[in-house]
Amino acid sequence: MAGATADEREILVDLAVRQSPPLLHRPQEMASLPIPQELLPDIFLRLPDPADLARASAACVSFRRHITDRSFLRQYRKLHAPPLLGFVEIKGEFHRATPPYPSASAASAVALAADFSFSFLPAPACEWFILDIRDGRVLLYRSYLRIPGTAFKLKEMVVCDPLHRQYLLLPTIPDGVFASAGKWHTFLLHHGDGGGGDEEAAEETAFKVIWMARLGDKLVALVFSSTTGQWQAGPSHSWINAFDGLSRSQYAYGCFYWVTDCRQKLLVLDTRRMEFYTTDAPPEAKCDGDANIAIVEAGEGRLGMFVLPFGSDLTYIIRRNNVGSSGQWQLEETISIDYETYGYHFAGSMGGHLFLEHEGDLFLLDVKTLQLETVSVGTSECQLLWPRAYSNFPPSLLSSPTVASGVEKGAEKETLEQECTASSSTQ
Template sequence: MGGNATEIALLERRHHSCPQEMASLPIPDELLAEIFVRLPTQADLAHASAACVTFRRVVADRSFPRLYRKIHAAPLLGFLDLNRVFHPADPPHPSTSATKAFADFSLSFLPAPASDWTMLDVCDGRVLLYRRGDFTELVVCDPLHRRHLLLPPIPEFIDDWVPSADNSQIFLVGGNEEDSDETFFSVIYVAFDQHKQTAFVFSSTTGKWQATPSTVRSPCSYWLQSAYGCLYGLTESSQKLQVFDTRRMEFSLVDLPPKAKTGSSYVHVAIVGAGEGIIGMFVLPHKTSDLSYFVKSNNGGSSSHWQLQKTVSLDSSHYSLDVGSTGRQLFLYHRGSPSLDARLFSMDVKTFQLEKVFGSKFGILYPRAYNNFPPFLSTPIVSSGAQEQGVGTPQVEEEPIDSPQ
């Protein structure tokens, strides 16, 4: 940070030149904002904002956080487990302690009794939960700004179907790269029985659920992650990748890379958004240390083939991909060390650099990564507008959404 601090000091002297020196035009606030938004770390930005009143005014302007978030990805702050316990990321993540001090990870602001809510998913700084004993009562919340939105009840279209954790899977999905509304999110509820499956999608924009017609269910598929408006899962035999496109409201099957087709053997698979609509897939066969990375275009079909980009040899065969991914970052869970029972690592999709982000002598139950900006760079990401208008009555559109042109 030494070089960045020197540049900030030079900017400050340039902005406040002595009267006896040759007069020069002050640096416009717009140009200062463009400079500050490109500082590599939030610590550098905090240092710059503390340098003088002018710099602080630029950083404190309402337009600056949005500009900053367009260029920088939200940093990892820690992990939420199934019991809603927050585990801060290990140093050198500088914003972890500050965010933990401001955020309410106990979720005490949820409808009482707050202890009844069980975590389902975490995405883009939001947390999706359901009320214990009622799998259809859902809430999405923003722990940093203590906001929540109760979702309307999920409509029931399947005869003799009782929603439960045994015949449903629910996911929280953020916006795409092109979305300008940072408060947008959707919830995907996939319900199934022995023969068929149906998906319901809630949009925070409309405050409504939209349903697909029931389709023949692929044998015992389980869902992984979402990327670019699509949800991805594996069939029971790990021979196909099942895709649910929220824009077309359609299910489809896509071929897997040969290395992911393991037959009866278990394989760890994780999906990431690699940028510009490119889907990335990490494949780690069980009890092996070779992690392979494939990419394919997200064109909604199976015409384009998976292309192997890189194979990374890990230092042991005790890694799993159960933690999933956020954006262009993959998380790996390491088990089996005699001195450290739980270690979580992150891997950048571009550099493939492995970095330890959490370690504990105790295991973590169903950890999910929590990424967000510290308070001075963040805004509420759960709007209560729909809630205030009384979104509590089921509203369903049965017609599929047309795909964007």
């Protein structure tokens, strides 16, 4: 739904005055008929800023009754994306948005209320490392060594909500599956649209986790659902040697993307169809093995890619006629980079925004305007360690838990192991 215009804001202010209890000295001729109660929720849904919604709820009892209704709040959260509040490093250090960024005040509230040290997780908290962040949820893991001096083994994974201090400990992946796996990737999925009533409320805390690894000559994915509390065998894909060096996963339009080590292909996992496929990377991505590459949503369903080779200009490419694995890449823009900006690194992307980091400072680049905006000013000139964007509604009437606490037992390990073995051996 579109944001409120200046005229609509004036109407809302007028509504607050007209719906408030009349003052004794107010001239009788100033009184007017009240706005029908059934229209108020539709008006409030047009407020683009959660702060405006909070102010409206304080205008009078009638406003507050509509705005604090659980059904209304769920609808508002679906229509309005939560604000970007900052970035979290791999060990949980939170770099909040700072003024003049619009959500700086909300970020300050979250910095005080949330626990990014994860002290509420099973001890010791220092063992947990962040794998992914999405929808206010954080996916973490901890591991232990099989034998001193050898590769580690995944011990536990957990999805938590640091703002509400709730977590769900995931069932362990069967030892037989993990022992035969090559390099693995794990990431969170966006929650889907819910139903109504209790089902809709439960959907707000529902999520999925995907664990992807090489088993034999195939890429195999396991999918955990918080609804069932189980891991299930997911899609598989024939293994290609170039996938040994897959990049960090990137998300756009319901798909996860990885750039192969040779920069010739993109591996894609379509989470809507739950299937893998490959597509050609643009020529610009092949120019430099050390180049920063970020995938964004370019609008109208088109895929965008930023490429930043060391010491060169920033290139923006869009894939036209974006349908599945087909589509033609086309150069959209080249942005000159002067010597003072060397040292920029991509810090990920979210929707139509690219995040960059430079000596502890974090920036946002809007793909529509290509304007760079400072999000967070760092306290040191040290490069941040794997910063990930954190978005959520601040602690207020819009804040709602994103994880239902508990420990799930999961599916039978033997059954899952048999499914994965069969998947990896099937041609």
